[in-house]
Amino acid sequence: MNSELFYSLTCNAALLLSLGLIYDLFQQDQRRAATSFKQLGFGILIGLVALVLMATPARWVGDIIFDTRTILLSLTGLFFGPLPTLAAMAIAAAYRISLGGSGMLMGVATILVAGGLGLAWRHWRWRQKQEPTVGDLYLFGMVVHLGMIACMPLLPPNLRGTTFRTLTLPILILYPVATALLGHLLASRQRRQRIEAELHRSEGLHRSILQTAMDGIWRVDRQGRLIEVNDAYCRMSGYRKEELLTLTVPDLDANQNATEVAAHIDQAMTEEKIRFESRHRRKDGTLFDVEVSVQSLAFAGGQCVAFLRDITARKQAEEELRLSRQQYRDLVEGxxxxxxxxxxxxxxxxxxxxxxxxxxxxxxxxxxxxxxxxxxxxxxxxxxxxxxxxxxxxxxxxxxxxxxxxxxxxxxxxxxxxxxxxxxxxxxxxxxxxxxxITAMKHAETERSRLENQLQQAQRRESLGVLAGGIAHDFNNILMAILGNADLALTRLSPESPALDNLRQIETAARRAADLAGQMLAYSGRGRFVIEPIGLNRLIEEMTHILRVSISKKAVLRFVGSPELPSVEGDATQLRQIVMNLVINASEAIGDRSGVISVSTGLQTCDHAYLRGATLGEELPAGDYACIEVADTGCGMDAHTLAHLFEPFFSTKFTGRGLGMAATLGIVRGHKGAIQVYSEVGKGTTFKVLLPATSRAAAPAASPEDQAPWHGEGTILLVDDEEVIRTVGREMLEELGYQVLVAEDGREALTLFRERQREIQCVLMDLTMPHMDGEQAFRELRQIDPGVRVIITSGYSEQEVSQKFLGKGLAGFLQKPFRISTLRDTLRRLETPVSHDQTAGAARDE
Structure with a gap:
């Protein structure tokens, strides 16, 4: 390899390294969402690099040139994508065609093969979703340049063999290595830029979360200084961000000092994450509740991030809920x-x-x-x-x-x-x-119903009592005329007179009518009472004989007296009538059947509850009561009979008058007692009469009075509004030896008394009269002569009348109808002062 070839390869290597810079620019545009025009621009730029590579080739033989365009275009397809690759391939191919020569076809073919394999490998890599390693890139380079060797048959025949033998080995040794190295450089840049992009996105996301979070976020150091705060905490506290960054945690936390803050930070460093509640101070000085979650930032050198949630509303809601629950609990449990x-x-x-x-x-x-x-x-x-x-x-x-x-x-x-x-x-x-x-309310309703019933009964008894008393009073005035005239006729007729029997029958009938009137007065509480201490045992024992003959022959009478029974204060005659009425009622309940009547006495201590359950006992005081109990084994009474038992004229017997039990109730009322009744149909009835016990001893039996003949003398003033009573009264007084002056009302009586005061020895005056009644006339007479002796007559009882004259010097009382013998005895007692005092005393009430 000569110096020219070395220089050409060096220039090609330098140009290939420029691909890294182009790739950086390309990735930046990719982050900014590059358009197709920008991608086309990058393709043109890479195409120009390819032109430069081809302009400084390593010439082999004649016009056959070799350069590193295959490395450039294959990596362009692998890392830049289709549009830049196609643009670069087009420029490179056009330029190679323009150069011409015997190697043109092979040159264009290698451009197409290199770019096409780069795009294919890119597609395969993205499908696998994995980053290419150095080995992957070396293999890629080997494949690309095997494709380049496969294009050698496109050379002229005279050059094929020599070129293949001479260049195959150098190409397969150098070009894949160069491809791997340059590809690794691009992959590293790709990885770095991806990391930077992710970091950029992470920072953007961090800022977005920081600024859009509803909760406050701090970043603090170990000394509690605020390094970063978000807008949410600024809104919570009222501070600006610049102000907060000059403060420390103790400046804001109202519950913690610097030591406690440091302890929390140390705890967060140890436990990585802690959570607690506190109170923070706003810029205006007000406090608000926060929930704090602190987590250490291991990568930030001892810093912590704190998430602060304003829980003031939650705290208020919790307090309101607590108060609501407390109120609910107090309401429900209270x-x-x-x-x-x-x-x-x-x-x-x-x-x-x-x-x-x-x-x-x-x-x-x-x-x-x-x-x-x-x-x-x-x-x-x-x-x-x-x-x-x-x-x-x-x-x-x-x-x-x-x-x-x-x-x-x-x-x-x-x-x-x-x-x-x-x-x-x-x-x-x-x-x-x-x-x-509502148990108490039910009991109260029951008690109220009972009291209302008792009140209604009391009002009914009171009304009937007033009616009965009025009838008895008027009836007694009528009987006075009948009985008085019959009595006078009996005294004036000889024993041989044939009219004697008729008069006696008239007298007997009048007496029975008087007894009936007496019973009505007894029911009304206006019966004749002579109050004295009475022993109940002796009173009943004295009545035993008359009781036995008064009851049915098939009824057995038994008496059981309680020893050491205290006395009661009352009228013996009236108490005998109670016993007689109850025993006769028991006998009638037994009827024709055999039965037992038990009469007993006793002492009972009664409380208010017991007395309220008895008839007439509602207002009686608690204490000791002597009781008379009469029980029978008769037919008993149902609820209807018990409800009407003491009403006058109510009777279950065809022949009954219905006054016996009514009179009994009146007598008991007059003695301030009560009656308890127990009865069961088919089994019998028990009456218990309760009378207040007294410590006074019973009086001994009275000796009979001297019944020797007696006649009076002098003048008596007779005052009555009924002419028939004035007539019969005058005849009675004249029969007794008196001279009589008569007046029809109180005013006439006063006139006569003033005129003939010296000769009038006594005034016999009715209580109830028109114009001026007996009570007013009595007062006027006493003013004229304080020593005047006045005897009051009335159809009402002595007890009721004596109450009006108690302590006023009343000389005596006669209850209509009265016989001439009763009148004689009353006038006779006026002869001596002792008799007068006894008479006045006999009229006292208990």
Whole structure:
């Protein structure tokens, strides 16, 4: 190889190295998305390099030249792509054709083969998606230049053999190596540029992420100095980026000092990544909550990157959620109402603490148990049926009442409000309910109903009592005339008079009518009472004989008296009527069957609850009460009979007047007592009369009064608005030996008393009169003469009348109708002062 050949190859090598520079330019344009015109320009540039290569060839024989165009064009096809390669091939081929000579055909063929193999190899390499190695490039060079040798037959025949023998070995030794070396140079440049491109994209992506991130991002060094910050943190803190880069982490973190910041950075270096919450300070001094995630940057020499998320809204939401949960918990657990949630099978999945006071088990023990388990067995079927009907109705709210039974067996009346919980598709997923314990309200309603019933009964008894008292008063005025005239006629007729029996029958009938009026007065509480300490045992023992003859022959009477029974203060006659009425009622309940009537006495300590359950016991004080109990084994009473038992004129007997039990109630009311009744149909009835016990001893039995004949003398002023009573009263007084002045009302009585005061020994005056009644007239008479003796007469009882004149010096009282003997005894007692005081004292109330 001569110096000219060496020089030509050196020039070719230098020109080939220029391909690397062209490739750099090409790759830069590729990154900028080069157009087809730019690619064509690069092809022309490479074509010009090929022209230069062919202009400085190594000449072989004559016009046969050899150069490195095959290396240039094959690597162009491999690294530059189709358009630049085709352009370069066209220029090179055109130039070779223009040179002509015997090697023209082979020269053009080698251009086409080299460029075509380069493009084919490029296509194969991109399909494999792998970068060519030096070995791959050497193999590529070998293939290209074997193609070049394959083009030698296109030489003139006289040159083929010599050229083949002389150049084949040098071509196959040098050209593949040169191809591999130059290809490796281009591949390295390609790899470097790809790395630079990726780095460029990575930096662009980093900047994009840094500036578009919603969270703040720092890059800090080990000393806590900010090296880089993004726009998001600038917006969070209110600082400009330039200001932040002059600050350190402790300047911004309100919760950490420099030592704590350094510790966190060291921890991040050790653990690679840490996360914590803190509070940062804005430029205006306000604080905001942040969540910080720190990660070390091993490649950055001890630097860290911190991601900061503003969690102020989240913290506020968490606090609001905490407060909401606390309020919910306080509401749910603080309410006395039972709040529950159950699944579709009716099992509890939540209950509040009120469940323990109602069900018994703690809330946790109720979970998983059936809600129907605690319903009272008597209410369970009805509740289940109502619940099923509600589910089928499609209504939103289910309201019901039932009883719940707790572990201790206590019943709780509950009112429930239940709603269905539904999923997204409207399917029921469970039920939420609120239950209120209305046991106290139910008891209050029951108590209110009881009190209202008692009030209605009391009002009815009061109304009937007023009616009965008024009737009895008027009835007694009428009976006064009948009984008084009959009594006068009996005293005036001889024993042989045929009218004597008729008068006695009139007197007996009038007495029975008076007794009936007395019973009506007793029911109204206006019966005649003479209050004194009474021993109940002695009172009943004295009545034993009359009781036995008053009851059915088939009834057996038994009396059991309690020893050491305290006395009661009352009217013995009225108390006897109570016993008689109850025993006769018991006998009538037994009827024609055999039975037992038990009369017993006792002492009972009663509290308010017991007294409220008794008739007339609502307002009585708690304490000791002596009781009379009358029990029978008769037919008993149903609820209807018990409800009307003490109403006047109510009777279950065809012949009964219906006043016996009414009178009993009136007498007990007058004695400030109560009655308890127990009865069961077919088994019998028990009456228990409760009377306040007293420590006063019972009075001894009274001795009979002297019934010797007596006549008075002097003048008596008789005052009554009823003419018939004035007439019969005048005759009675005259029969007793008195002179009589009569007045029809209080005003006339005052006029007569002023005129004839000196001769009037006593005033016999009715209580109820028109114009001026007896009470007002009494006061006027006492003003005229403080020592005047006045006897009041009335159809009402002595107890009621004496209350009006208590302590005012009333001389006596006569209850209509009265007999002449009663009138005589009353006037006779006025003869001595002792008798007068006793009479006045007998009118006292308890």
């Amino acid at each position: 309410t006395p109402d039972l709040i529950t949630r159950v699944d579709t099978a009716g099992r509890f999945i939540f209950v509040n603490h009120a469940a323990e006071s109602i069900f018994g088990p703690a809330p946790a023990e109720c979970l998983g148990r059936s809600s129907f388990e605690f319903i009272h067995p008597a209410d369970r079927a009805a509740t289940e049926a109502a619940f099923a009907a509600w589910l089928g109705s499609g209504e939103d709210l289910f309201i019901c009442e039932n009883r719940q039974v707790g572990r201790d067996g206590r019943e709780h009346h509950m009112t429930w409000s239940i709603r269905a919980e539904r999923g997204r598709r409207g399917k029921i997923t469970g039920f939420a309910g609120t239950g209120r314990d």
